[in-house]
Amino acid sequence: MSKFGVLVMGPAGAGKSTFCTALIQHLQNNKRPCYYVNLDPAAEEFAFEPDIDIKDLISLEDVMEEMSLGPNGGLIYCFEFLLENLDFLTDPLEEVTDEYLIIFDMPGQIELYTHVPILPNLVKHLMRGSLNINMCAAYLLESTFIIDRPKFFAGTLSAMSAMLMLEMPHVNILSKMDLVKGRVAKRDLKRFLNPDADLVDEDPSWRPGKDQEELEEGRTDGDPASTKNVMAGTSFYRLNKAVAQLIDDFSMVSFLKLDAQDEDSVGAVLSYIDDAIQYHEAQEPKEPRDDIDTNIIESAMGD
Numbered sequence: 001m002s003k004f005g006v007l008v009m010g011p012a013g014a015g016k017s018t019f020c021t022a023l024i025q026h027l028q029n030n031k032r033p034c035y036y037v038n039l040d041p042a043a044e045e046f047a048f049e050p051d052i053d054i055k056d057l058i059s060l061e062d063v064m065e066e067m068s069l070g071p072n073g074g075l076i077y078c079f080e081f082l083l084e085n086l087d088f089l090t091d092p093l094e095e096v097t098d099e100y101l102i103i104f105d106m107p108g109q110i111e112l113y114t115h116v117p118i119l120p121n122l123v124k125h126l127m128r129g130s131l132n133i134n135m136c137a138a139y140l141l142e143s144t145f146i147i148d149r150p151k152f153f154a155g156t157l158s159a160m161s162a163m164l165m166l167e168m169p170h171v172n173i174l175s176k177m178d179l180v181k182g183r184v185a186k187r188d189l190k191r192f193l194n195p196d197a198d199l200v201d202e203d204p205s206w207r208p209g210k211d212q213e214e215l216e217e218g219r220t221d222g223d224p225a226s227t228k229n230v231m232a233g234t235s236f237y238r239l240n241k242a243v244a245q246l247i248d249d250f251s252m253v254s255f256l257k258l259d260a261q262d263e264d265s266v267g268a269v270l271s272y273i274d275d276a277i278q279y280h281e282a283q284e285p286k287e288p289r290d291d292i293d294t295n296i297i298e299s300a301m302g303d
């Protein structure tokens, strides 16, 4: 028997926990069972109480205090500790059946998704070990990033890096769509869903050349440490063009749109996740149960 899960990832504040909440609400509205796993050792408040909470194993606050670590080092320590104590996850998850969608709410520290091999090891354990969970990664990026193209391509690069590192089915999501509605034309928005390198050239805010000249001549508005000119200069343009071209060449990253307040939008994203993990293929057609039908009929008749 397979199990089914989604790993909700992305940078800090991208809307991961809000998406998890919206997803749980949507599943409940559609009478689908779900199992909520919080893997953020710093998360305090939840709209739905997690079924498993990493804080019952280890909390970031304790680690930072006792090990004298900062928030990022502390988080890596928490995950290393989790990897040494995988029974904490395995034991309860073994009981979860194939009707459930297991939702893993991840922390936002970008270190986890880029260069340390912690997540690949965790994912391997969940997918290939005795748990045998069909997993999909959902990588969220805030849609407001599209207003600042260097930020958008940096975020897209981090999504691609997570895809390459995790080697699992993956959907990328532009979250908080309500914040860009009306600010970006629909046609322009479409370009960001399948980003190409030309978006860098078409950015109206670029002034390549001019500020670089000023920088080279030492004219930096009286502030020698100013980064303003660097960010608008030719070198920065070329860097962004190279990043965008790399993403374009791999042709791996496209985005789905998400407005967590809109149930249809949450349902649409869920249907992509279901497809990726082949959730519906595994569900047995349910026979109508005689006892339930009789009860419904009896209660409808006021018996």
Ligand SMILES: Nc1nc2c(ncn2[C@@H]2O[C@H](COP(=O)(O)OP(=O)(O)OP(=O)(O)O)[C@@H](O)[C@H]2O)c(=O)[nH]1
Pocket (backbone or CB within 6 Å): 010, 011, 012, 013, 014, 015, 016, 017, 018, 019, 040, 106, 107, 108, 109, 175, 176, 177, 178, 179, 258, 259, 260, 261
């Ligand atoms: N307008 C709008 N705000 C949102 C949406 N989703 C999340 N937010 C807000 O964005 C902020 C961060 O949301 P979270 O869901 O906590 O983000 P997160 O990715 O879980 O954050 P970390 O766990 O701290 O990395 C909160 O203030 C949310 O209310 C959305 O769809 N629209």
Ligand SMILES: [Mg+2]
Pocket (backbone or CB within 6 Å): 016, 017, 018, 040, 043, 105, 106, 107
């Ligand atoms: Mg969160």
